[in-house]
Amino acid sequence: MSQTVERALRILELFAERPRSLGEVAADLGVHRSTALRLVQTLERGGFARPVDGRYTVGFRMVAIAHQAVEQLDLHPVAHPHLVRLGDRYGHTVHLAQLVDDEIVYVTKVDGRGALRMRSRVGQPVDPHTSGVGKAVLAHLDQPARERFLARLTYPRHTDTTITDPVAFRAELARIVERGWAEDDGEFEDFVNCVAVPVWDARGRVVGAVSITALRALAPLERLHEHLPELTGTCAAISRDLGWPGDPP
Amino acid sequence: MSQTVERALRILELFAERPRSLGEVAADLGVHRSTALRLVQTLERGGFARPVDGRYTVGFRMVAIAHQAVEQLDLHPVAHPHLVRLGDRYGHTVHLAQLVDDEIVYVTKVDGRGALRMRSRVGQPVDPHTSGVGKAVLAHLDQPARERFLARLTYPRHTDTTITDPVAFRAELARIVERGWAEDDGEFEDFVNCVAVPVWDARGRVVGAVSITALRALAPLERLHEHLPELTGTCAAISRDLGWPGDPP
DNA sequence: GCGATAGTTGCAAGATTTGCAACGGACGGG
DNA sequence: CCCGTCCGTTGCAAATCTTGCAACTATCGC
Numbered sequence: 311m312s313q314t315v316e317r318a319l320r321i322l323e324l325f326a327e328r329p330r331s332l333g334e335v336a337a338d339l340g341v342h343r344s345t346a347l348r349l350v351q352t353l354e355r356g357g358f359a360r361p362v363d364g365r366y367t368v369g370f371r372m373v374a375i376a377h378q379a380v381e382q383l384d385l386h387p388v389a390h391p392h393l394v395r396l397g398d399r400y401g402h403t404v405h406l407a408q409l410v411d412d413e414i415v416y417v418t419k420v421d422g423r424g425a426l427r428m429r430s431r432v433g434q435p436v437d438p439h440t441s442g443v444g445k446a447v448l449a450h451l452d453q454p455a456r457e458r459f460l461a462r463l464t465y466p467r468h469t470d471t472t473i474t475d476p477v478a479f480r481a482e483l484a485r486i487v488e489r490g491w492a493e494d495d496g497e498f499e500d501f502v503n504c505v506a507v508p509v510w511d512a513r514g515r516v517v518g519a520v521s522i523t524a525l526r527a528l529a530p531l532e533r534l535h536e537h538l539p540e541l542t543g544t545c546a547a548i549s550r551d552l553g554w555p556g557d558p559p
Numbered sequence: 560m561s562q563t564v565e566r567a568l569r570i571l572e573l574f575a576e577r578p579r580s581l582g583e584v585a586a587d588l589g590v591h592r593s594t595a596l597r598l599v600q601t602l603e604r605g606g607f608a609r610p611v612d613g614r615y616t617v618g619f620r621m622v623a624i625a626h627q628a629v630e631q632l633d634l635h636p637v638a639h640p641h642l643v644r645l646g647d648r649y650g651h652t653v654h655l656a657q658l659v660d661d662e663i664v665y666v667t668k669v670d671g672r673g674a675l676r677m678r679s680r681v682g683q684p685v686d687p688h689t690s691g692v693g694k695a696v697l698a699h700l701d702q703p704a705r706e707r708f709l710a711r712l713t714y715p716r717h718t719d720t721t722i723t724d725p726v727a728f729r730a731e732l733a734r735i736v737e738r739g740w741a742e743d744d745g746e747f748e749d750f751v752n753c754v755a756v757p758v759w760d761a762r763g764r765v766v767g768a769v770s771i772t773a774l775r776a777l778a779p780l781e782r783l784h785e786h787l788p789e790l791t792g793t794c795a796a797i798s799r800d801l802g803w804p805g806d807p808p
Numbered sequence: 809g810c811g812a813t814a815g816t817t818g819c820a821a822g823a824t825t826t827g828c829a830a831c832g833g834a835c836g837g838g
Numbered sequence: 839c840c841c842g843t844c845c846g847t848t849g850c851a852a853a854t855c856t857t858g859c860a861a862c863t864a865t866c867g868c
Contacts, residue, residue: 312601313824314563314856319605326624328631332814342858347815348560355560356568360660364814368628370664373682375575376625379617381679382577394670398647411609415619421639430630433622562855563825581846591827596846613834613845 329365388551407443408518440498442506446519449486472497505534507545512553578614637800656692657767689747691755695768698735754783756794761802
């Protein structure tokens with residue numbers, strides 16, 4: 311609706327990938343260099359962009375605002391200490407995803423102790439059919455909401471184990487409800503697997519999920535399964551902090 | 560330079576504080592509601608804003624971009640695992656600040672185990688005269704850069720212990736260089752104190768600092784001092800990961 | 809010293825944004 | 839039940855604000 315703002319946002323997207331020169335920005339937007347300059351300058355004066363050796367990148371105001379935004383989410387503040395404790399315990403990567411309106415978003419990540427770090431996901435929407443947290447939330451959603459999700463779901467294949475069949479996916483969701491937890495058996499990336507457990511609010515509705523993720527080489531599913539009691543306990547603790555009465559779902 | 564973009568950024572700032580209705584936005588910007596609507600819609604379609612029960616807030620694209628930006632910083636990725644380990648050890652809050660151009664910015668925070676969480680600072684510029692990390696970096700900066708910092712420094716008082724005298728501040732910096740670490744004795748907030756140690760790069764220049772922060776009631780300075788060997792070790796490890804030869808400064 | 813690339817500025821043209829007025833829906837009090 | 843208010847939304851004409859141009863400067867590398 312506003313061309314100018316659209317261009318400014320596009321510029322921020324460009325900066326997020328990697329630092330860009332004014333020329334690159336202008337070329338990408340298809341505008342004159344002077345136009346690009348004025349947009350970038352505006353971003354810079356607002357702290358949304360900053361120069362870095364002959365190029366521009368995302369500015370710190372942006373970082374600060376985003377951080378503030380995450381802290382405003384209901385789940386993050388109550389869950390965080392629990393997640394840190396959980397991360398401590400096994401040294402694996404811990405993710406928290408929250409159900410926000412009609413999408414599921416990664417809200418917190420606690421890095422594991424290994425040298426490798428998972429490609430980061432905070433702020434990104436969860437892919438429901440290839441992630442533990444996605445399946446955990448989806449499975450425990452109430453009927454109409456789940457159907458709304460499923461309706462707009464596509465099933466692109468990422469690995470051999472990716473579930474690409476809607477019917478099989480529904481079966482998987484049913485299984486998850488039954489046992490109370492979900493897993494990702496290398497369905498997004500071959501060498502990564504995880505287990506995930508849902509989090510409940512005061513009214514007994516799913517609000518998100520917590521997952522323990524690890525390289526298969528480091529901790530295969532069987533090993534992660536051993537952490538399920540701890541993970542379930544953590545999610546119960548978070549849920550109780552949210553006012554959950556504590557009944558089994 | 561671009562009024563429209565300026566307004567869009569202003570809107571994001573508003574959303575960061577708390578969710579806003581269109582009317583509030585329009586009022587704050589001093590524009591017609593329809594104008595505000597079109598700007599907000601543009602932000603929303605870009606994922607930079609999102610509706611939340613009758614109001615608008617910061618969108619997740621914003622969060623994702625900011626996160627990506629932080630990961631691009633040189634210090635963050637190498638330092639993070641060390642910080643987590645340090646946080647584990649004592650359960651106190653750990654901050655990492657990085658020197659970026661002519662400012663020092665909080666880049667990472669590892670929350671402590673206590674129920675209380677520090678008011679968050681990631682992405683925010685460090686106040687050099689009231690923070691451990693600020694003083695640690697400033698003290699070890701090369702002469703000209705330090706003078707440039709000092710030149711534009713004001714010394715607003717926040718607490719009884721805030722250093723408000725430029726001369727006293729220089730003396731403090733000298734003391735910090737001598738002993739190799741800095742402290743914040745409730746200089747920003749009465750009840751919070753911290754110790755901080757600088758981080759070096761391959762060429763032996765300060766690139767940032769790490770601090771261990773705690774409520775005074777929980778861990779007074781004397782207690783934090785006991786953690787200095789560990790903190791110094793962590794900073795040395797980070798510095799070595801950055802290519803620091805390992806000579807004492 | 810030449811050529812390339814980066815950033816910057818004034819100005820005129822006009823595309824883009826703006827304010828207006830009016831509509832529909834939701835909510836709450838009277 | 840109706841009125842008042844506050845929400846978001848749309849079409850349109852006016853004009854503000856943005857845009858592209860062209861020219862200038864600076865820096866880097868050959």
